[in-house]
Each structure stands twice: as structure tokens, then as C-alpha cells.
Amino acid sequence: MPLQMTGxxxxxxLIRLPWDIPLEEWPEHYLVALPRGISRHVVRFARLGGRVYAIKEICERYAKREYKLLWDLTRLDTPAVEPVAVVTGRTGLDGEPLDSALVTRHLQFSLPYRAVLCGKLRxxxxxxxxxxxxxxxxRLHLTGLYWGDCSLSNTLFRRDAGAFAAYLVDAETGELHxxxxxxxxHHDIEVAHINIYGELLDLEAGGLLHSSIDPMVFAEQIVERYHRLWNELNSDEIIEEVDWHIVDQRIRRLNTLGFDVAEMMVRRKAGTGRLIVRPKVVDAGHHQRRLLRLTGLDAEENQARRLLNxxxxxxxxxxxxxxxxxxxAHRWLAEVFRPVVTAIPAALRGKxxxxxxxxxxxxHRWYMSESAKKDVGLTTAVASYIKNVLVHKPDEKALISDLEETLY
Structure with a gap:
């Protein structure tokens, strides 16, 4: 079977990469050193034409299956890595068949959970x-996806205005319904609980966990957080006909969680004068969409909320x-946002x-103003931020040459 790239x-x-060599043995000049999560398969990063691709060696059946699933998730605008191609028909220099390869686009500014650590995980x-x-x-469950292997290791994280946004990176066991x-x-939640408990025990054994963290207690938190959010999104709420402000409060709570409401389903409960209200939630990203519509800026949800504020x-x-x-919004872009961005020296823009x-x-402006007991202004804050904060930050977009040795 000849070499074939589908996608x-x-x-x-991409087709000129050394597909006749096992991925583990690829020459260094094809690769870039980026932090990787723990994987049962060989994964490497290759840079071509200014883009970085993640390449995973896997059998043909699962490579094609995962590619299709990731493509469906991309089409549904679900947080997941973007599939690029499947490479099949690989044959080694010795004539022996090699596993197929799944190629995905590297998610810029994303990190596996171990790379988020600075010393011990707090x-x-x-x-x-x-x-x-x-x-x-x-979000995956609302889309109809059964993940089958939810874990920190199978997730990439991007910083999102002091919080994190999570993306599915390994869909090998997933099923879309x-x-x-x-x-x-419920099985997905149970698997997540077990996997996270094991990952935290692993961090604890490596001395990377803060002493105040109990792996079992924190592993149970994923279950509690999931149920609280799921119930908020899906539960019925019984209200009196005159209490429409409760409906508005419900919508605001959903918006705060980052979910939009497409419509409300309202029905009268038999034998009573009350109404049962159930919001139809179609997707997350209420603030993202508003920011994109007004400014053209594509940001994470918490970032979008902060910029809109x-x-x-x-x-x-x-x-x-x-x-x-x-x-x-046009004036704000021209007078506030763009001047801040363009004030950053070119050498630091990849931070x-x-x-x-x-x-x-x-x-930074808020902290400076608090200290000065007055508003220091954006220009002063930007200059101070560049000098005292930004120059000391790691470059999250740049290629990290020694991070793998530090973490693994």
C-alpha cells in the first residue's frame, strides 16, 4: 500500500516529512521541543512554514476514527485540537510496515497540566x-460526546484572564451521539474521578504537589463541580407567573458561567398556577460572541468578559x-486596546x-493605582508592566528547548 495523506x-x-522513519527516531532538525502531556503513544511536534503540528503515531483504524471525531467536534465548535490529516501506508527503510500517524494543529499558547506547574502545584x-x-x-456532554478517558493528561489548558480554558486533545476513546x-x-464522570486521583498521586510521589492538597479530596471536586454546572444548565425551575425576575436571574447565572441561552421553554404545570421554566442552552461563549461581534477580537470566555467590562x-x-x-467598540479598539498592544516591543509579543x-x-494598572491612591493611567501602567512584569515571563508562544528535560 503506497503512502497516503488524507485530510x-x-x-x-507535510508529505515530505520522513514518514519512512519511526516517529521516535525522527532527526532533531524536523522537530521542535514543546511540552508534552503523558501519552501511551509516541507524540512529536514538527514545524513547517511557520506552523507547528502535533504528530501522533497510532494504528490506522484508530487514527482515522480519531481524525473523523476531531473533525466533527471542530465543525460543532467544541473546544478540541484541530485535525489536519491522517498518514497511512507508511513503510520503514527496512520494508517493514509502520503505524499510521494522526496530524493535528498545535494549539498556540496551550500547555499540558504538568507544564502549568511552577515548582509545586498549589x-x-x-x-x-x-x-x-x-x-x-x-460542553462535550451537551454536544453528545462520550469521552471515555477524561483526564488532566488528555487536556490542554490555555490561560484565560486568571483562570484556564480547557481543550480536548486526545479523542481516541470518544463517541459522538x-x-x-x-x-x-455518569461513566465519564467516574473515569475522570479515577484518572485525576491517579494523576494527583503521581504528582504527590514526585514531590510536585503542595502539602495541603489531598489527592482524594481534590479528585472528588471534579465530580462536585461537574454536577453543579450540569444541574444549573439542565434543571427545571418552578416560578410564580409574576416572578419573571427569577427567569432573568437564571439567564444571568448561565451567562456568568459562560453559557448562552437560545430560547426559554415555558409550560404550565397541570393543576397549578405556576410555570416551569427550562432554558435551552446551545453553547458556551456568551461573552466571546459579543466581543467578536463588536470588535472582531477572538478571545477566551473570561478574557472576553474582562475586555467587555x-x-x-x-x-x-x-x-x-x-x-x-x-x-x-470601534473607538475603544482605536483608543484603548490597540495602543496597549502596539506599545509592546516586538521581541516580547510572543509572551x-x-x-x-x-x-x-x-x-497591573489597578494595583499601581491602589498603591498610588489615584488612577495612574494606562500609558504609565503599560510602561511599568513591560519593565517589571512582562520581561520576566516565559515566552508561551516560542519554542521551548529545555522544558521537557525539566518536567519529565
Whole structure:
């Protein structure tokens, strides 16, 4: 069987990679050193034409299956890595067949959970990771996906305005259905609980866990967080006909969790004068969509919320409350956001995403103003942030040459 690449590769040089060599033995000049999670398969990163690709060696059947599933998840706008191609028909230099390869696009600014660690994993960092994973699992279940192997290791994390956003990176065991069954949903939660407990025990054995963290207690938190979010999104609420402010409160709670409401299903309960209200939740990203619609900026949910808060403050401080929202957003981009981004020296722009960088500048301005007992202004805050904070941050976009040796 001849070598075959199936998919939508954006770079023709992908086919020229040394597919006749086992991935584990690829020459270093083809590879870039990026932090990897724990995987049962060989995974390497290759850089071509300014893009970085993750390549996983896996048997043909599972490579094709995972590619199709990742493609379906991308189509459904679900947080997951983007599939690029499947390479089959690989033969070694000795004529022996080699496993197929799944090629995905590397998610910029993303890190496996071990790379998030700075020394020992602290409780507050772990809590944010578990919150992000719970949101991801709920989103997948709302989409109809049974993951089958939910864990920290099978997830990538991106910083999101002080929190994290989680992305599925390994869908080898996943199944997509029109609607997930209760049995599948509960099994996914049980698997997540067991996997996370094992991962935390592994960190504890390696001295990478803060002494205040009990692996069992924190592993149980993923279950609690998941159920709390799932119930908020799916439970019926009985209200009196006159209490419509409760409906509004429910929608606001969902928006705060990052979920939008497409419509409300309202029905009268037999024999009573009360109504049962159930919001139909279609997707997460309420603030993301508003920010994208107004400004064209594509950010994570918490980042979008923070930027929109600053936009709303700009509207109020400039007495633009009666102005069209789109016009205000255009002015905010030109007068606030872009000047901050362009003030960053070119050599430092790979440190953080633009939205995360802007969020950190706003935080820095707040702390400086608190200390000075007055508003120091954005220009002063940006200069101080660059000098005292940004220059000391690791470059999350750049290629990290020695991180693997440090972590593994």
C-alpha cells in the first residue's frame, strides 16, 4: 500500500516529512521541543512554514476514527485540537510496515497540566484547572460526546484572564451521539474521578504537589463541580407567573458561567398556577460572541468578559451611554486596546496572547493605582508592566528547548 495523506493539510511540505522513519527516531532538525502531556503513544511536534503540528503515531483504524471525531467536534465548535490529516501506508527503510500517524494543529499558547506547574502545584491553581476541565466535560456532554478517558493528561489548558480554558486533545476513546445517555455521562464522570486521583498521586510521589492538597479530596471536586454546572444548565425551575425576575436571574447565572441561552421553554404545570421554566442552552461563549461581534477580537470566555467590562467602562467614562454599541467598540479598539498592544516591543509579543496581555495590563494598572491612591493611567501602567512584569515571563508562544528535560 503506497503512502497516503488524507485530510486538508494547509502545508504541502507535510508529505515530505520522513514518514519512512519511526516517529521516535525522527532527526532533531524536523522537530521542535514543546511540552508534552503523558501519552501511551509516541507524540512529536514538527514545524513547517511557520506552523507547528502535533504528530501522533497510532494504528490506522484508530487514527482515522480519531481524525473523523476531531473533525466533527471542530465543525460543532467544541473546544478540541484541530485535525489536519491522517498518514497511512507508511513503510520503514527496512520494508517493514509502520503505524499510521494522526496530524493535528498545535494549539498556540496551550500547555499540558504538568507544564502549568511552577515548582509545586498549589491548591488555587489546581482548583482553576479542575474548574476548566469540568466546563469542558459539560460542553462535550451537551454536544453528545462520550469521552471515555477524561483526564488532566488528555487536556490542554490555555490561560484565560486568571483562570484556564480547557481543550480536548486526545479523542481516541470518544463517541459522538445525537444525545449522550445518562449511563455514558455518569461513566465519564467516574473515569475522570479515577484518572485525576491517579494523576494527583503521581504528582504527590514526585514531590510536585503542595502539602495541603489531598489527592482524594481534590479528585472528588471534579465530580462536585461537574454536577453543579450540569444541574444549573439542565434543571427545571418552578416560578410564580409574576416572578419573571427569577427567569432573568437564571439567564444571568448561565451567562456568568459562560453559557448562552437560545430560547426559554415555558409550560404550565397541570393543576397549578405556576410555570416551569427550562432554558435551552446551545453553547458556551456568551461573552466571546459579543466581543467578536463588536470588535472582531477572538478571545477566551473570561478574557472576553474582562475586555467587555473595560469597553463598558470606556462607554460610561466618555459619556457614550446613548451611542450605538458598535461605534463605541470601534473607538475603544482605536483608543484603548490597540495602543496597549502596539506599545509592546516586538521581541516580547510572543509572551502572551493579546487578550491575556491586555487583561494583565488592566490588573497591573489597578494595583499601581491602589498603591498610588489615584488612577495612574494606562500609558504609565503599560510602561511599568513591560519593565517589571512582562520581561520576566516565559515566552508561551516560542519554542521551548529545555522544558521537557525539566518536567519529565
Amino acid at each position: 486538508a493539510p494547509s502545508d504541502p511540505d 491548591p488555587e491553581t489546581l482548583t482553576r484547572l479542575l474548574d476548566a476541565l469540568a466546563v469542558l466535560l459539560v 445525537p444525545m449522550i445517555s445518562e449511563g455514558q455521562r 473595560d469597553l463598558d467602562s470606556f462607554r460610561i467614562s466618555n459619556d457614550l451611554t446613548h451611542e450605538d454599541e458598535a461605534i463605541v 502572551l496572547e493579546q487578550a491575556e496581555l491586555f487583561h494583565e495590563v488592566l490588573d
